[in-house]
Every structure is written in structure tokens, then in C-alpha cells.
Amino acid sequence: MDSDNTLINLKGVSYRYPGGKTVLDQIDFKFTKGDRIGLVAPNGSGKTTLFHVIMGLLKPSSGTIEIFGKVRQKEKDFVPIRHRMGLLFQDADDQLFSPTVIEDVAFGPLNLGKSKQEALDISRKTLDYLGLNGFENRITFKLSGGEKRLVSLATILAMQPEVLLLDEPTNALDTSMKSRLINILQELELSYVLISHEFDVLSKTAHAFYSMEGGKIFRDDREHIHTHQHAHIIGRQPHKHV
Amino acid sequence: MIPEVFAGGNSVIHSIDPRIKVVSALVYSLVIALSNSFIILLSALAISVALVMAAQLDTREVLKRLTVLWGFILLIWMLVPLTYPGATLFRIGPLGFSSPGVFLAAQISLKSTAILLSLMALLATMSIAAMGHALGCLGIPDKLVHLLLITYRYVFVMEQEYQRLIRAMKIRGFKPGTNLHSYQSYAYLVGMLFVHASARADRVSKAMKCRGFTGRFHSLRQFEPDPRNRLFTVFMVFIIILLATVEVWIQTIHS
Incomplete structure (x- = not known):
């Protein structure tokens, strides 16, 4: 692979919706092996678009995209690398389209040319790893929201990616499911970019923080002084916070 | 949501290869649909009931589905005997019921009930996913x-x-x-x-x-060989041939 461990390198990438506003404006973004980046930004600032551009699902209007050390422009440049980058979609229903869990998880490995037996083995191992034993023959649309999220993660991990692009993975999960997912992310030896609005998740899973505004992306690791207002009982009495 | 009520089960019929069930259901219903003699239709009804029993389907669920069908059949009984031309079989007040009309309505009732029962026993006993794969294997x-x-x-x-x-x-x-x-x-x-x-x-x-999709689906499903498959196939082929030959024989006698 490339010597300097750069996995993703965007140079001056812009994206504009057909006839609409510019979502990404001359973005430079470098992502190296081992990075665990948290991406925090307001809704509509282009985070999902950025992921889709990196995956080659949306074609940028200008700029170059370098992934795994090579410039990628056309669909056929992206096909061989998609399985090396796992994109977890915001809505798990978009990702799980097969009737049963095992078929969905095996879909990726089968597309990569694995035999049925290999695909089954990989899928079972992945499900086990995520603590989803016994889910094989469950019907995907009958799973709960949290289960759907974990199964979508399994469908991606089954392709043995090197990078994960996680689009609000903990969104709408309950506390126990959330901490389960955080544990999984901490244990995975993978580089990833994680979009989230939840600070408890970000602080446990990301090493560096980026934000987006006005079509730009920038590193935002500074500590900001801020004030909180909060209410609690007998708060009127003089007291200390530790 | 469509709950696949009949798809989960452990009966013999559930364990039969979906491809065999799809094909036999198709041919069997075709034979029933084309038959006209009452002896054949009644035997078909009996066979369908036997299939449903072999599949150990929940009687209440089966009846629930049949009531929907019988709603339509009731409509046919109200309209066809009154409107079909032919000799009057009996009268209620000013309304004359034609005998060909009554026969036709009876045939329709028997046919549709027998076919619906057989579809419940043969097709509804597999998941939609299994049916999809079976259809794929059959060249759809x-x-x-x-x-x-x-x-x-x-x-x-x-x-x-x-x-x-x-x-x-x-x-x-x-x-x-x-x-x-x-x-x-x-x-x-x-x-x-x-x-x-x-x-x-x-x-x-x-x-x-x-996830690497390029327009070709790969299937995980493998149909395992099971001696019951062959037995079931022989049974269905026998039934279908028997019904068809007797029907043809009766029709040639009548013509």
C-alpha cells in the first residue's frame, strides 16, 4: 500500500446539488491509518454528502479524490475499493434489504466472489463477534431498531473493511444498545470517521474532532469555554459543583 | 405487515423442497381449474383438505382465509343461478333458479375452495424468501x-x-x-x-x-436432498395424473 499511510485524501473537492446550493466547497481532508475522527456539525452541513462523495456515490463537481493512494474518478475506479471502506447508513432500513439476516450479511462477501461456504462462515463469525448469535434466520424488517443497527454493522464488517464511515451510528438507540455499540467501536482495530451529535459517544470513540460549516471542513479540537444552565432540586441553596 | 402464519411449522409438507411444492401447486390447481365433473372436484377437495391436515395448519386461520373466499362465492350464488339461461330448477316467489346456473355456481365453489386449500398447504408453508429462491431455481x-x-x-x-x-x-x-x-x-x-x-x-x-453489488445476485440457498422430496413428488404426480385421466375419461363418455 501507500507508504505514508494516507487512506483518504480529498483536495479541493466541491459538490453542488443539481441546480441547488453548494454543499461542499473546496474541501481538503486527509485521513490516515489509525485515525478515529469524530465529525460534529449541524444538520444539513454536508456530512452525509461528504461520505457519499468519498464512496463515489456522488460525483464531485470539482477537485480530486485520492483513496488508497490512487486518484479515483469514475465508477469503475470506486468499485474495487468500496468493500475496503464500510459506510454505515443513517437509516438501517436502507442497508438491510434481504429477507433474512444471514442473507444480508453474506451479500457483501458473495459479491466479492467468495464461495457460499466461505460467505456463510464469514457471516456467522461476524454475527458472533457482534453478539448476534441466533440472529441468522431472523427476518430483517422484524428486528428492533437497535438490532437493525447492529446487523447493518455486521453487513459492513463482513466485508473486512479497512476504514469505516459511520453516519450517526448511535442515533435513536437506547442507552444499553448505545454502550454496546461504543464497546464494539473501541474494540475494533479499524480507522473510522464517525458522524454524531452525541458528546458522550464522541468522547469515548474519537481521538480527533472535525466540524463543518458553510461547505468547509475544519479540525476543531479546541476546548471551548461555555456555560451551562441546569436545574436541580434545592438548587436555590448555596452549593458547590465538583 | 404480512405475518407468514403458515410458514413456520415442522410438518412433512413444510420440509419438502419449495421448488417441488411450487410446481405441484401450479399443476394441481391447473388440473382442478380445468375439471368440470363433480366426482373429480369433490375428490380434489378431499385431497386438498388432506394436504392442509398433513401440513398441520391452524384450523382457525384456515377458516379465516376461507371465509374471505366464501364471501365472493356467496355473491356468485346470488347472481349466477338467477341470471344464467337454462331450465328452471326451482322457484322462490318470482325468482327462478336455472339448473345450469346452480351447477356452475357449485363448480366454482368446489374449485376455488379446493385450490385455495391446496395453495395454503403447498405455497403458504414456505417463507416468501424461500419462494423467491424456488422461483429463481425454476428459471423465472x-x-x-x-x-x-x-x-x-x-x-x-x-x-x-x-x-x-x-x-x-x-x-x-x-x-x-x-x-x-x-x-x-x-x-x-x-x-x-x-x-x-x-x-x-x-x-x-x-x-x-x-457492498460490491454490480447487478448480479448470488444466492446462499442450497436445497438439500431428502428422500421425502422424492416420495412427495411421486405422490403428487400420481394424484395429478389420476385426476386428469379420470376427468378426461368422464368428458369423453359424455361427449
Whole structure:
């Protein structure tokens, strides 16, 4: 692979919706092996678009995209690398389209040319790893929201990616499911970019923080002084916070 | 959501290869549909009942489905004997029931009940997923099979989206009526569903591309050899041939 461990390198990438506003404006973004980046930004600032551009699902209007050390422009440049980058979609229903869990998880490995037996083995191992034993023959649309999220993660991990692009993975999960997912992310030896609005998740899973505004992306690791207002009982009495 | 009530089960019929069940259900119903003699139709009904019993289906669920069918059949009994030309069999007041009409209605009732029962026993005892794969193995084009499977997968998601939109309308006091406002709101609702569906399709296709999809589906399913498959095939072939020959024989005698 490339010597300097750069996995993703965007140079001056812009994206504009057909006839609409510019979502990404001359973005430079470098992502190296081992990075665990948290991406925090307001809704509509282009985070999902950025992921889709990196995956080659949306074609940028200008700029170059370098992934795994090579410039990628056309669909056929992206096909061989998609399985090396796992994109977890915001809505798990978009990702799980097969009737049963095992078929969905095996879909990726089968597309990569694995035999049925290999695909089954990989899928079972992945499900086990995520603590989803016994889910094989469950019907995907009958799973709960949290289960759907974990199964979508399994469908991606089954392709043995090197990078994960996680689009609000903990969104709408309950506390126990959330901490389960955080544990999984901490244990995975993978580089990833994680979009989230939840600070408890970000602080446990990301090493560096980026934000987006006005079509730009920038590193935002500074500590900001801020004030909180909060209410609690007998708060009127003089007291200390530790 | 379509609960696949009959799909889970441990009967002999459940364990038969879905391909065999699909083909035999098709041929068997075709033979029943083309038969006219009562002896054949009655035997077919008996065989279908036997198949349902062999599949150990829940009687109440079976009856629930039959009542829907019998609703239509009732309609036929009310219309066909009164309107079909022919000798009058009996009269109630001014209404004359023609005997060919009564025969026809009886045939339709027997045929449809027998076919529906056999479909419950043979087709409903597999999941839609298994049916899709069976159809694929039987040479139905991939595109149609995946249209079936993906429709089945997303029809519920669409229904949820529909329910969400309806709820959003209701909480803002929407009451359907015969006025332009109602029609317009419904048109918006349907339009919105189309927009959501196409946006969803776009996202699903992107998600599939991300996982290396290039237009070809690979199937995991393998049909395991089981001696009961052969036994069942022989049984169904025997029944179908028996019914068909007797029917043809009766028809040649009559003509």
C-alpha cells in the first residue's frame, strides 16, 4: 500500500446539488491509518454528502479524490475499493434489504466472489463477534431498531473493511444498545470517521474532532469555554459543583 | 405487515423442497381449474383438505382465509343461478333458479375452495424468501424474483411511511370528506409516498453498491436432498395424473 499511510485524501473537492446550493466547497481532508475522527456539525452541513462523495456515490463537481493512494474518478475506479471502506447508513432500513439476516450479511462477501461456504462462515463469525448469535434466520424488517443497527454493522464488517464511515451510528438507540455499540467501536482495530451529535459517544470513540460549516471542513479540537444552565432540586441553596 | 402464519411449522409438507411444492401447486390447481365433473372436484377437495391436515395448519386461520373466499362465492350464488339461461330448477316467489346456473355456481365453489386449500398447504408453508429462491431455481428471470423479494421487504416500510403521513394529517384535524380539499390532500399524500419511495430506492441502491453489488445476485440457498422430496413428488404426480385421466375419461363418455 501507500507508504505514508494516507487512506483518504480529498483536495479541493466541491459538490453542488443539481441546480441547488453548494454543499461542499473546496474541501481538503486527509485521513490516515489509525485515525478515529469524530465529525460534529449541524444538520444539513454536508456530512452525509461528504461520505457519499468519498464512496463515489456522488460525483464531485470539482477537485480530486485520492483513496488508497490512487486518484479515483469514475465508477469503475470506486468499485474495487468500496468493500475496503464500510459506510454505515443513517437509516438501517436502507442497508438491510434481504429477507433474512444471514442473507444480508453474506451479500457483501458473495459479491466479492467468495464461495457460499466461505460467505456463510464469514457471516456467522461476524454475527458472533457482534453478539448476534441466533440472529441468522431472523427476518430483517422484524428486528428492533437497535438490532437493525447492529446487523447493518455486521453487513459492513463482513466485508473486512479497512476504514469505516459511520453516519450517526448511535442515533435513536437506547442507552444499553448505545454502550454496546461504543464497546464494539473501541474494540475494533479499524480507522473510522464517525458522524454524531452525541458528546458522550464522541468522547469515548474519537481521538480527533472535525466540524463543518458553510461547505468547509475544519479540525476543531479546541476546548471551548461555555456555560451551562441546569436545574436541580434545592438548587436555590448555596452549593458547590465538583 | 404480512405475518407468514403458515410458514413456520415442522410438518412433512413444510420440509419438502419449495421448488417441488411450487410446481405441484401450479399443476394441481391447473388440473382442478380445468375439471368440470363433480366426482373429480369433490375428490380434489378431499385431497386438498388432506394436504392442509398433513401440513398441520391452524384450523382457525384456515377458516379465516376461507371465509374471505366464501364471501365472493356467496355473491356468485346470488347472481349466477338467477341470471344464467337454462331450465328452471326451482322457484322462490318470482325468482327462478336455472339448473345450469346452480351447477356452475357449485363448480366454482368446489374449485376455488379446493385450490385455495391446496395453495395454503403447498405455497403458504414456505417463507416468501424461500419462494423467491424456488422461483429463481425454476428459471423465472432474476429481475422478477428480486422484484418480488424487494417489494416484500419494502412494502412494510412504505406502509409505515404511509401511516406516518396519515397520522401527521390526522393530528392536524384532517377529516376526509367529499370535497376538493380532501382530494387534494390525498393527492399530496400519494405524491409524497412516491417521492419517499424513489428516495428510498436511491438510498438502498447506493447501500448495495457500497457492498460490491454490480447487478448480479448470488444466492446462499442450497436445497438439500431428502428422500421425502422424492416420495412427495411421486405422490403428487400420481394424484395429478389420476385426476386428469379420470376427468378426461368422464368428458369423453359424455361427449
